[in-house]
């Protein structure tokens with residue numbers, strides 16, 4: 070079996086999965102009386118038509134990629150992080166706090182410092198469930214979800230109180246948001262007329278970093294071993310609990326950085342609703358991308374497309390944007406099924422032999 | 437509803453072929469079993485025995501060939517179809533749910549007791565009692581699986597299979613994890629059962645093949661290389677047919693060494709999973725360059741001892757002096773770095789990460805060593821070279837070094853673990869049932885390796901229930917009973933009889 074075949078096989082399975090998801094989705098679309106074909110056409114192709122819309126897709130893909138990378142680290146190490154939403158919120162707060170405290174610092178100092186603050190805040194928020202799991206066997210499903218709530222409340226509290234824009238207080242409507250952050254924090258927008266910012270390259274670099282960490286270093290090796298079989302890893306002298314905590318810290322730090330990049334690149338101030346479900350979609354993206362950077366990048370693009378496309382369907386065909394959530398749900402189900410298929414080497418072998426058989430026949434025919 | 441199955445008067449597999457990625461696991465195999473017959477299926481590790489039986493049970497679909505029962509072709513899409521036809525299999529790895537009771541485990545597969553709203557446990561209990569009485573197989577329906585010894589779990593598997601109405605039993609290495617007594621009991625039991633059932637069993641122990649089977653089939657590289665009647669062949673004949681050469685297990689006949697003590701256990705107290713003291717003030721000293729065999733019926737503290745030494749189980753009190761350093765309650769990492777090698781009991785869950793490739797598993801303990809990583813980056817070339825070398829040296833039968841270790845055959849998984857532990861140059865080795873599940877040729881090779889290590893001056897603690905293995909290899913034999921060392925004998929004073937008495941808990945001075 071050649072390597073090309075293996076890759077081709079996997080890609081075609083994923084495409085089949087997408088088609089299957091769309092098929093199920095179309096049933097739902099039909100029940101709400103929408104024009105199925107047109108809806109899909111709009112979702113999938115409309116956003117690609119203009120540079121502006123394409124840039125919006127990429128813009129959504131940036132935080133998704135970063136969060137999904139973090140989640141894949143946790144997942145591979147045997148811990149399921151559903152807390153990216155809260156970790157991202159904490160990251161935004163950390164970054165905002167630093168930017169508010171030191172607005173005068175030059176950009177080369179402030180920007181890294183603020184992003185780091187975001188990473189640390191998110192990392193701390195990831196550390197807590199990791200530590201609780203390692204020391205007290207507290208289920209991470211519970212603790213991460215609970216921490217999401219705490220983070221959300223804390224976020225609102227800060228934005229309505231200590232971090233509230235003074236201008237809002239004196240003359241504004243009291244919208245809960247911070248003041249506009251120092252220019253020295255802003256990421257450059259490199260495509261004129263769009264909001265697309267240099268965070269894109271940052272996300273790609275992080276993807277490369279995670280690839281190297283997980284597959285090329287001894288730390289990644291140990292994390293993956295701990296995740297794949299905790300007991301065997303322990304017998305092999307790998308401190309499973311330690312790597313579990315580390316993985317959660319990395320995972321949280323990535324979500325935190327996603328938040329930092331999002332405000333430095335897009336919003337330039339902390340406002341409510343920035344996280345907007347990225348933390349949850351990130352899980353789907355990570356799984357859909359096969360928990361591998363090379364899969365996560367296209368998966369984020371695809372989900373970015375869905376988000377932007379859904380907005381447009383609302384405007385153009387009157388299908389509610391919430392349909393994206395429905396599609397996401399369907400995709401999760403399809404992924405689970407696809408995973409089983411991908412994990413079945415016999416099926417792959419069978420297909421391979423079929424393909425070879427075809428090759429032979431055509432040769433005979435031509436000969 | 438009563439389970440009614442037609443008798444299986446004959447079962448035939450015809451021209452069965454099965455390919456896995458890179459391996460031909462079954463190569464045009466044809467085999468017949470008549471009513472009341474016992475067929476022994478033997479062959480080297482990775483020869484394709486388990487695969488063939490899994491095909492018979494509907495776990496895998498054959499690429500070619502067909503299965504006939506009573507002359508009619510059958511198609512099993514899943515094990516359920518095979519159960520319905522009256523086939524039952526006890527796998528190499530037991531498939532019981534540990535935190536459920538025996539009753540609940542059996543009820544899981546017992547469909548007659550399931551109605552849409554209610555599970556009739558009383559009915560299952562009756563059925564268990566009926567089967568127990570009929571075959572003299574006693575199990576406690578209310579015991580939890582995790583409380584049972586391996587031998588008891590085996591019995592539960594058998595009862596379960598019989599409760600489901602099996603008229604045709606398939607047993608994959610049923611005795612490899614049993615104590616000698618349990619093995620004898622099982623053989624007697626199976627003999628009794630063979631009057632009403634047909635049996636196919638897989639084994640690497642030729643004595644039991646000889647004792648139990650009517651017919652024998654030998655596989656090599658997926659193909660049937662020999663078929664015959666058992667009584668016409670002696671065990672050594674069969675061994676020669678199987679491996680292609682005479683097998684001669686090596687003996688430790690070198691003079692005892694007088695090395696310095698390297699592992700010194702002092703007043704060790706360790707608790708078992710169930711909370712009682714599994715080791716009670718245990719004392720034992722092992723010197724460099726000697727093999728100490730730890731003989732005993734399993735469940736007398738062997739597992740706890742090995743785990744405590746390796747930092748995997750808490751030491752309540754006492755000392756473990758390893759080259760003078762007390763390693764009690766140190767981390768596994770620390771102990772491995774101090775030079776401890778360990779071949780654990782459960783190869784699939786403790787010895788390897790099943791989803792990792794073979795080459796990755798071979799560096800499980802050494803990914804941080806300079807040999808395999810530099811500035812934390814893994815050296816892929818070195819890792820692959822290591823795997824290729826070990827694959828050849830230990831004759832690990834796998835299509836290549838990139839396959840998932842979990843897809844290897846039972847014996848080959850064991851070889852991966854042995855290769856790693858022996859080649860990483862430990863200063864001391866704890867080998868727990870090292871040849872469990874290995875074919876004769878591989879067992880011979882491993883024993884040679886252990887003796888080689890001994891010659892290099894390494895101390896070895898050999899935990900085994902096989903008295904032959906212990907007597908062949910040990911310089912001294914320590915007998916463990918209820919968490920204490922009953923007695924330590926020199927090789928010359930140890931024999932099957934004296935050890936058997938000690939293992940049963942009788943101090944030998946009481947016998948005279």
Ligand SMILES: Nc1ncnc2c1ncn2[C@@H]1O[C@H](COP(=O)(O)OP(=O)(O)OP(=O)(O)O)[C@@H](O)[C@H]1O
Nearest residue numbers: 456461481482483484485486487843844845846847
């Ligand atoms: N699920 C699988 N995927 C890929 N290869 C497999 C799988 N199961 C078995 N094999 C391969 O098929 C061959 C036969 O394996 P099998 O388990 O049948 O051997 P076996 O005779 O039972 O050996 P052992 O005595 O060691 O248990 C081996 O080369 C093994 O690597």
Ligand SMILES: [Mg+2]
Nearest residue numbers: 486528845846
């Ligand atoms: Mg086998």
